[in-house]
Amino acid sequence: MDNSSGDESDFSDSEISEYKDKPYEQLRNGTLKVKYPNGIFRCPFCAGKKKQDFKYKDLHQHASGVSKGSFNRNAKQKANHLALTLYLENELADEAETPLKLAAPVSQENDLFCWPWTGIVVNIINDLDSGNDFENTEYWIKRFSRYKPEDVELLWDAEKRTAHAFVRFSNDLIGFKNATEFDKIFEADHHSKKEWSGSENPSGSSVYAWLARADDFESQGPIGDYLRANRNLKTISDVEQEVVKTRNKPVVELASEIDMRNENLDDLQSKCNQKIMSLSRVLEEKNSMHQAYHEARRKMQRHAQDRIKSVLDEREKMVTDVEKLRKNHESWSKEVSKKIARTEHDKQKLEEEKRKNDMWNSSLRMASIEQEKSDVGFLKLVEEQKREKEEALKKVLELERQLDAKQRLEMEIVELKGKLQVMKHLADEDDTAVQDQIKKMNDELEAKTEQMDGVYEMNQTLMVKELQSNNELQEARKELIKGMQEMFSGRTNIGVKRMGEINTKAFQDACKERFNSEEAEIKASELCSLWQEKLKNPEWHPVKVVAVDGAHKEVINEDDELLKALKTEWDNKIFDAVVAAFKEMNEYNPSGRYVINELWNFKDNRKATSKEVISFIFKNLKNHKRKRGQADSIQKLLYLPIVLALGLA
Known part of the structure; x- marks a missing residue:
């Protein structure tokens, strides 16, 4: 084809x-x-x-x-x-309203055929040189496979030189159609029964074949004997009637079952549609709620940004006004200086103006002095906080000493109790010296017990104070973190670091070496997000415990499968970035496994103290301070960021 x-x-x-x-x-x-x-x-x-x-x-x-x-x-x-x-x-x-008949010539409907339908093949010569396995029925089934035969039987002569083959087709109307095609093909090839009967001595090894009919059934010889023993004579009408009888009942049953299944299928489809509609409504409600939440969140963010912008705009306006006043004052001073050379009258007038100018400068100096006093007070506040922290440290040390004393007292009490028990068992009631010794030990035991109770109460008091002090320090650091995030952006020596967050620069540099610029950004972002999610997984803990100088210490397990795969696929920069982020998260938030903010000294690469943060804020405020015309405006401008940083605005 x-x-x-x-x-x-x-x-x-x-x-x-x-x-x-x-x-x-x-x-x-x-x-x-x-x-x-x-x-x-x-x-x-x-x-x-x-x-x-x-x-x-x-x-x-x-x-x-x-x-x-x-x-x-x-x-x-x-x-x-x-x-x-x-x-x-x-x-x-x-x-059908009226029974249908097989599409066959009218002349064949009443003809008698051998049933089951049988094709007769003659002139089979067993030629070993041809290479064909004529004795094998599978050869003939394969040869006539296009007609769908069910079986082939061979009848050989005594010397197994020639044979007849009987090809059996299925006993239904489809089998008759295949048998008819079998007969027509040989007839068209001029190898039908007519040619076989007309040739007295056919030459060659070509086979002849036809569909077995009544004359074959009644003939004499091996073909007739075989057909009479294994076949019957039937017309196409007889077979049609049998097919209708055998198939009408199962067809009706199957049709009824199909109708029932179609009804069940319609019911299931209806229920499925209802479920889909219900699920669609739920998804729509979820999406609307999700959208409303994001819209409210965006509004809150816009409101916060607008508020910060208004504060910054007001501050900028005040700076501009003060600068304008300063320039006007300088211009005025220049004009006054020029008028001194003109007249004495003008000189006196200038003196008056100068006095006013001095008074104005005095006000500015007073404002500056007030500013310095405020700065001193601020530093005193820092020193006071440092002193309180040192006192808290002293209390901790005192608590440790009290704990040691408590442990010694407990050991002494246990020892006295043991000695007392021994004295009681060994002493005689009439032995006065021993009884005095027992009484003395009892008195000493009671004194030690009272002393231990006092130490316990003091220990509890110090622990409560230490807990309160730590809570206050933690709250202060949280306010400082919030203030630093609002006041400063960009790279500074003192700032806020997100502990446990992977540095994306290492991923960007590595991806730029393998991909183009646009694809590198996307690939770096995907890879960084993937490893950030793996860091959040509490089940992934690539560390091992080793002995270092007689002490046990946790170190990174470089034999971990994920880390080995990462190091093999990418360079050491990405590996170091992931390991550094894991160490930070394992140190600062090992239980929660999420990123937290921490005050950080980027210059020394360590955690920043509260004193360093406050000093940094104060220093930056002093660097931005300029000469301004109004003391109240200057103080408001200088302390507004500090108030925001401390969370008091």
């Missing part, structure tokens, strides 16, 4: 009968549907046509007409409609 330019290969008219089997099988197993409720039939091979619904008779007429060779139909359409014709005749015959 030649391949067509379409999606599927086409075939010639002579192969229609062979290629009808596949669509016929699809019709039988339900892959292609023909029958629908309310007695409606549809052609599965003519989808998209204007007319879709047929009665049984109309659909049979349509399929039969197309299969017999309409001029505008290709061979594939003919094969499909031939399969539909056979399906209607064999599987849905009970649906």
